[in-house]
Amino acid sequence: MIPAKFDYIKVSSINEAVDLVDKHGFDAKILAGGHSLIPAMKLRLNTPSILIDISGIEGMNEIKESGDEIIVGANCTHKQIMSSDLVKNQLNILAQTAATIGDVQVRNRGTIGGSLAHSDPSADYPATVLACDAKIEVTSKNGSRTIDAEDFFQGIFTTALEDDEIITAVRFPKVKDGNYQKFYQSASRFAVVGVAVVKDGNGVKVGITGVADTPYRAKAVEKAYDGSTDAATHAVDGVDVMSDHFADSEYRAHLAKVMVKKALA
Amino acid sequence: MRISLTVNGKQYSHDVEPRLSLAHYLREVLNLTGTHIGCDTSSCGACTITLNGDAVKSCTLLAVQADGCEIVTIEGMANGAELHPIQESFKENHGLQCGFCTPGMVMTASDILKNNPNPTEEEIRHGLEGNFCRCTGYHNIVKSIQQAAEKINQ
Ligand SMILES: Cc1cc2nc3c(=O)[nH]c(=O)nc-3n(C[C@H](O)[C@H](O)[C@H](O)COP(=O)(O)OP(=O)(O)OC[C@H]3O[C@@H](n4cnc5c(N)ncnc54)[C@H](O)[C@@H]3O)c2cc1C
Ligand code: FES
Numbered sequence: 042m043i044p045a046k047f048d049y050i051k052v053s054s055i056n057e058a059v060d061l062v063d064k065h066g067f068d069a070k071i072l073a074g075g076h077s078l079i080p081a082m083k084l085r086l087n088t089p090s091i092l093i094d095i096s097g098i099e100g101m102n103e104i105k106e107s108g109d110e111i112i113v114g115a116n117c118t119h120k121q122i123m124s125s126d127l128v129k130n131q132l133n134i135l136a137q138t139a140a141t142i143g144d145v146q147v148r149n150r151g152t153i154g155g156s157l158a159h160s161d162p163s164a165d166y167p168a169t170v171l172a173c174d175a176k177i178e179v180t181s182k183n184g185s186r187t188i189d190a191e192d193f194f195q196g197i198f199t200t201a202l203e204d205d206e207i208i209t210a211v212r213f214p215k216v217k218d219g220n221y222q223k224f225y226q227s228a229s230r231f232a233v234v235g236v237a238v239v240k241d242g243n244g245v246k247v248g249i250t251g252v253a254d255t256p257y258r259a260k261a262v263e264k265a266y267d268g269s270t271d272a273a274t275h276a277v278d279g280v281d282v283m284s285d286h287f288a289d290s291e292y293r294a295h296l297a298k299v300m301v302k303k304a305l306a
Numbered sequence: 307m308r309i310s311l312t313v314n315g316k317q318y319s320h321d322v323e324p325r326l327s328l329a330h331y332l333r334e335v336l337n338l339t340g341t342h343i344g345c346d347t348s349s350c351g352a353c354t355i356t357l358n359g360d361a362v363k364s365c366t367l368l369a370v371q372a373d374g375c376e377i378v379t380i381e382g383m384a385n386g387a388e389l390h391p392i393q394e395s396f397k398e399n400h401g402l403q404c405g406f407c408t409p410g411m412v413m414t415a416s417d418i419l420k421n422n423p424n425p426t427e428e429e430i431r432h433g434l435e436g437n438f439c440r441c442t443g444y445h446n447i448v449k450s451i452q453q454a455a456e457k458i459n460q
């Protein structure tokens with residue numbers, strides 16, 4: 042399995058990257074860890090004529106504390122996120138989420154920016170990004186903007202990113218009481234169902250991945266939450282539940298309720 | 307495109323097509339055929355090498371991404387005739403049957419033990435999630451890695 046021919050450029054700054062994306066438009070693809078893109082290119086599902094490798098951009102692989110927030114550079118690997126003391130102490134739910142992704146080798150290469158941009162309906166971070174109300178920082182030749190997590194995910198492999206935009210970082214509020222629960226696909230380790238819960242005072246925020254073609258905030262659960270786990274019965278209210286060879290929609294809907302219950306406990 | 311990299315301590319420089327995978331570069335350009343290609347879809351882990359010390363699946367990396375990096379393959383583990391403690395433990399514990407998965411298992415084991423010098427059996431099993439043994443010899447693979455940890459810590 043060999044990808045179609047392409048040119049490769051490794052850039053050292055965001056400006057250089059956005060200029061190239063602007064110049065090449067649809068023919069260009071950003072390359073971060075390559076652990077979603079390269080398999081797709083080998084299957085020729087993707088045939089970009091130029092790859093712009095952003096992995097060497099200085100500052101994009103840092104995790105920083107800024108006031109009440111933890112700022113995670115888009116190029117941070119899953120491994121880096123799960124082993125960061127800052128993340129473990131101030132945003133443990135994210136470390137917990139990263140540790141469930143794929144396997145050792147995948148976590149050594151894959152990045153949070155790549156995962157969010159790719160937006161696989163079974164990816165793990167989306168649930169946690171939603172439950173934390175994180176903000177996604179993006180840049181293009183025309184400037185920078187911030188996208189709220191709730192506006193970011195728009196469908197299967199579809200996000201609010203414009204074609205010329207690059208994710209530079211994800212801003213998370215610090216989270217004391219958070220918890221990610223995942224039911225694994227036994228082979229790939231992706232989430233059949235993944236549930237992130239963030240508790241704050243009397244309220245709760247719930248992000249769910251793997252269940253619908255777009256990850257979502259389970260607002261019905263949040264509204265019904267009374268401090269017990271009873272609200273879990275509302276996990277898929279109003280949701281069009283996916284069906285595939287891992288789990289049909291009836292089973293998946295049941296699983297979603299079970300996993301929400303676990304995450305609320 | 308010109309790439310320069312270090313493999314098993316030796317410096318190499320070659321012109322490669324950007325679409326050449328690192329696994330193919332190692333096997334076909336450098337003739338280091340110890341790195342196996344099982345699935346070519348980042349599932350089986352047979353192609354695992356270390357890149358700047360971290361285990362990665364070389365079938366899912368382009369050779370151009372390894373430009374400037376330090377790579378170790380299974381051929382770089384032994385010191386002359388002296389096996390690496392992980393290799394020695396695989397030999398002593400019957401950690402390989404057909405041997406196809408072994409190079410990847412050994413390279414992943416080196417990452418596991420680097421990050422966690424005293425892993426529990428469960429941690430070893432989790433660490434091997436990305437490596438398949440078609441002979442299903444997991445029991446002795448786990449035992450080999452447990453013994454390797456002891457040897458290295460001695
Ligand atoms: C065997 C295997 C198991 C896996 N298991 C899981 C799992 O359990 N859970 C899970 O969530 N994921 C899993 N993954 C996916 C993995 O986490 C990927 O690494 C991740 O989805 C993509 O990150 P990347 O850095 O590799 O991105 P790449 O593959 O480099 O890029 C992916 C896409 O995002 C775009 N892109 C990358 N970075 C940016 C950026 N900064 N701005 C804009 N666009 C960008 C690229 O153009 C491309 O379209 C698995 C992958 C493999 C191979
Ligand atoms: S050949 Fe690379 S993971 Fe199977």
Ligand code: FES
Pocket residue numbers: 401402403404405406407408438439440441442443
């Ligand atoms: S020993 Fe045969 S595949 Fe593992």
